Amino acid sequence: MKFSTPRGTKDILPAEIAQWNKIENTCRDLFKIFGYREIRTPIFEETALFSRSLGSTSDIVQKQLLNVATKKDRGYSLRPEATAVIVRAYLEHHLDKEESFVKLFYIGPMFRGERPQKGRLRQFHHIGVEAIGLTSPYLDAEIISLATQILDKLGLNGYQLKINSLGCAKDKEHFSNLLRDSLKAKVKNLCEDCRERFKKNIFRVLDCKQEGCRAVVSGLKLDGKYLCPDCQRYFIAVQENLKLLKVPFNINFTMVRGLDYYTQTIFEISHPDLGSQDALGAGGRYDNLVKELGGPSVGAIGFAFGFERLILVWGEKNPPMLPGPDLFIANLGKEAQEKAFLLLGDLRRTGISCEMDYSHSSLKSQMRQANDKKAKLVIILGEDEIKNQEVTLRDMSTGIQEKIKIKEIAEILKNKLGL
Numbered sequence: 539m540k541f542s543t544p545r546g547t548k549d550i551l552p553a554e555i556a557q558w559n560k561i562e563n564t565c566r567d568l569f570k571i572f573g574y575r576e577i578r579t580p581i582f583e584e585t586a587l588f589s590r591s592l593g594s595t596s597d598i599v600q601k602q603l604l605n606v607a608t609k610k611d612r613g614y615s616l617r618p619e620a621t622a623v624i625v626r627a628y629l630e631h632h633l634d635k636e637e638s639f640v641k642l643f644y645i646g647p648m649f650r651g652e653r654p655q656k657g658r659l660r661q662f663h664h665i666g667v668e669a670i671g672l673t674s675p676y677l678d679a680e681i682i683s684l685a686t687q688i689l690d691k692l693g694l695n696g697y698q699l700k701i702n703s704l705g706c707a708k709d710k711e712h713f714s715n716l717l718r719d720s721l722k723a724k725v726k727n728l729c730e731d732c733r734e735r736f737k738k739n740i741f742r743v744l745d746c747k748q749e750g751c752r753a754v755v756s757g758l759k760l761d762g763k764y765l766c767p768d769c770q771r772y773f774i775a776v777q778e779n780l781k782l783l784k785v786p787f788n789i790n791f792t793m794v795r796g797l798d799y800y801t802q803t804i805f806e807i808s809h810p811d812l813g814s815q816d817a818l819g820a821g822g823r824y825d826n827l828v829k830e831l832g833g834p835s836v837g838a839i840g841f842a843f844g845f846e847r848l849i850l851v852w853g854e855k856n857p858p859m860l861p862g863p864d865l866f867i868a869n870l871g872k873e874a875q876e877k878a879f880l881l882l883g884d885l886r887r888t889g890i891s892c893e894m895d896y897s898h899s900s901l902k903s904q905m906r907q908a909n910d911k912k913a914k915l916v917i918i919l920g921e922d923e924i925k926n927q928e929v930t931l932r933d934m935s936t937g938i939q940e941k942i943k944i945k946e947i948a949e950i951l952k953n954k955l956g957l
């Protein structure tokens with residue numbers, strides 16, 4: 539019997555791990571520069587945490603939560619995203635008592651029971667940040683610029699940043715009433731899901747990918763007029779700060795992000811190479827969530843990139859690659875094999891990554907192995923070499939060979955490898 543990965547999940551193979559590490563390390567470097575600290579939380583949580591924060595009428599809660607159920611325990615779900623989880627951890631561990639303003643980052647798998655397609659999986663990975671405890675248009679611009687700096691550092695061009703503001707809770711209510719009025723006459727042109735959304739979660743109509751619904755939405759005249767004067771000022775300040783930081787953006791009044799917890803600034807970074815699922819990452823401010831989950835009334839903002847989508851775009855120019863060892867030790871004969879085995883241990887202890895042949899293969903086959911493994915250098919060790927206390931060192935990229943003294947191997951290799 540043969541098994542394969544569950545639908546909508548993927549193995550990340552060794553050659554792909556180099557891509558994942560590169561992206562993760564680029565993010566980690568920037569997170570450190572921006573003062574974010576890592577947090578790790580369980581991959582499942584109480585289902586109520588998600589319905590309470592994302593909204594019981596959101597698509598994620600209504601259709602996509604994957605439940606974890608044992609005979610005894612029910613009411614747990616695999617996490618579909620991490621914002622609510624991080625706020626839960628922030629409150630549970632009283633992180634606000636350590637610092638009034640807390641900056642956290644996370645990397646990990648998320649789970650949504652969606653219909654799989656390109657860029658849409660059931661298990662995917664987020665890399666994201668949450669800054670909890672402050673409402674400031676400087677912070678909003680800073681966090682958006684962090685997101686774009688990640689892409690710039692990766693050399694990923696051609697992305698687009700869209701921003702919008704949902705305003706405060708009152709503005710959101712006002713906005714949803716405005717939307718209801720403008721969509722009322724067009725409900726019959728919406729898809730079945732959107733007719734339900736019209737009643738329960740009208741913002742989601744704006745996110746629908748169905749052609750008919752998109753046509754209706756593009757005909758709407760939305761202009762952000764639902765914002766109260768304070769929220770309008772705030773949104774303008776965010777835009778000015780983005781200009782100060784030289785972050786190019788477009789305002790998109792139809793972008794709403796259909797989760798209950800969002801307020802004020804929201805943003806999305808898309809890339810045309812992704813096709814219909816074109817969001818690389820997204821985020822926004824959620825000034826009422828901490829209070830909603832039983833904490834103090836403090837503002838917060840965050841974003842997450844979808845790791846697999848970053849790889850879809852960035853990987854075009856940075857294909858999977860198996861990194862090779864620094865050195866391969868080819869050995870011929872029993873005595874040479876023993877000597878090579880000792881040398882292998884000694885060199886590894888000095889920080890040189892090396893491999894050797896254990897199976898008494900011919901020199902030709904060992905050179906092929908070194909080549910297949912993409913070793914940078916090869917040492918050839920045979921009876922003559924042991925007698926003369928000298929080995930042959932071959933640079934695999936140039937093909938140049940030289941004789942070097944056995945006792946000088948470590949020094950010479952370190953020099954050549956720049957270690």
Ligand code: AMP
Binds near residue numbers: 819
């Ligand atoms: P969201 O929480 O839906 O805004 O997701 C943030 C980012 O995660 C998106 O912009 C995508 O890059 C990624 N993402 C969301 N859902 C999926 C999924 N089902 N499969 C792969 N990536 C996803």
